[in-house]
Amino acid sequence: GLIEDADEAVKISNEIGYPVMLKASAGGGGKGMRIAWNDEEAREGFQSSKNEAANSFGDDRIFIEKFVTQPRHIEIQVLCDAHGNGIYLGERECSIQRRNQKVVEEAPSPFLDEATRKAMGEQSVALAQAVGYTSAGTVEFIVDGDKNFYFLEMNTRLQVEHPVTELITGVDLVEQMIRVANGEKLSFGQADVKINGWSIENRVYAEDPYRNFLPSIGRLKRFHAPSEGALAGGEVRMDSGVREGDEISMYYDPMIAKLITHGKDRDTALDVHGEALDRFHIEGIQDNMPFIAAVIDEERFRSGNITTAYIKDEFPDGFDGVEPTEAQEIQLICSAAYVHGFFSRRAADTSGRMSPTPDARRDWIVILGDKHHPVTLDLGDDGEAEITINGGKTHTLVTGWYPGQHLVEGLLDGQPFAVKFADRTEGYLFRHRGVALRALVCTPNVADLHARLPEKEKPDTSKLIISPMPGLVVSMDVELGQEVQEGEAVCVVEAMKMQNIIRAEANGTVKAINVGAGDSVAADEIMVEFG
Secondary structure, eight states: OOBOSHHHHHHHHHHHOSSEEEEEEEEETTEEEEEESSHHHHHHHHHHHHHHHHHHHSOOOEEEEEOOSSOEEEEEEEEEOTTSOEEEEEEEEEEEEETTEEEEEEESOSSOOHHHHHHHHHHHHHHHHHTTOOEEEEEEEEEOTTSOEEEEEEEOSOOTTHHHHHHHHOOOHHHHHHHHHTTOOOSSOGGGOOOOSEEEEEEEESEEGGGTTEEOOEEOSEEEOOOSEEETTEEEEEEESOOTTOEEOTTSOSEEEEEEEEESSHHHHHHHHHHHHHTOEEESSOOSHHHHHHHHHSHHHHHTOOOTTHHHHHOTTOOOOOOOOHHHHHHHHHHHHHHHHHHHHHHHHSTTOSSSOTTTOOEEEEEETTEEEEEEEEEOSSSEEEEEETTSOEEEEEEOOOTTOSEEEEEETTEEEEEEEEEOSSSEEEEETTEEEEEEEEOHHHHHHHHTSOOOOOOOOTTEEEOSSSEEEEEEOOOTTOEEOTTOEEEEEEETTEEEEEEOSSOEEEEEEOOOTTOEEOTTOEEEEEO
16 A cells, blocks of 8 residues: 555554565656655655655655565566457566666566466566556566566557567567557467567666666767677667757756667577667766676676676675776787877877887887786788787787777778777777777886875775765755764765766765755765765
């Protein structure tokens, strides 16, 4: 039933037994949902869920249900007409989630067997027909490790992740919805539905995975999506609602695009996805693609052993990028050497003002992150180069890259590669999958001097409450002179329909309050200072 206030939320939660899930009655997309493990979290979660539900859906009704730990989130796509016909079109697994909102979706599920798929599908159709439902809809389930499945909810609409079902079944769900709405009978039956290959979808969000997936706003200075169609033995599909130059504001959900790939099997679909991510370039805001790329390359995800707790399990301290593999390191070193060699040659050719001559400098040091890699670069005239790393193997690089492009793409030792590139005041930033590293390319003498530079000390921010994201201050919960304990709520900041409780990181006394309820704040803005 619907919960009236925080006291009732605590009472019901104790009757059900913690942990519990507080959910918005009109919810969706993870909005208005909180997990509570104790009375205090139930009180806080009730109010946060209620506020988010009112802002997102105009409906602040809340209910509570038992939270099943270590579940898989699997849903069945159904399609029913107004003539008594109903079918299911396989399942989608959506277990990779943050804040209860889906990030990675795939069809079919790597977990289900045919018998479980049939049982879930038949019960889903029975449910839809029992309520006289017509059109496409999705019945969502929680599935435990023994393939027991529990009804979660039914979404009576087209889902964000519908493309993966379309790609494995060949059924255009939107077309079928229109035909059903026009009073037509379904033109095919359950026996006609076949699963062909595998499909993966990732939601591209305007959020910062390095800051616990907090929203990121700003102007899309660059938005270059990968081309649709054939790639790396599979197929790419792009669904997007933004264009380069658009403003990403704090007032809407952070999803800006969906990247969908299809392959003959799961590994192929994932490989194609990685290649597509390599060619997807966004600037102006932070996006979650480094995290997505890290997940699809991660061994546990590749094995299919996933639950809705995957992100918490694999990244308990938050996402901080991944270390490059040996192959990635070679790609980044060769790309950095080529780009710098190109710039150096162009500068030397400019009015003959620079010396030595372009071909005189062959030996460089590529500082990738904090590692020094001596390289010998032989730069050709038509986008080719030979690069010897650490006095070892010589690699052949062929590329059509030129200044102004933000993707170094071509062949490295005969194999296709693509590395994202951005020029920086000092050096370059290179990104590949979940790896993001600064590269400096310099002479051996400069590299030696660089190694001697002292590291800059990080400022002490323990006595400051800093906004982790741009947003709107919903409430300021402390006063000047108030004693605050570590972990105590200080204020609430909202962005993209999500409320974040900002807590004190240490004990202290409030010395200054720089913002109040209703104020807009920027990322890293100092909101409260402690004495």
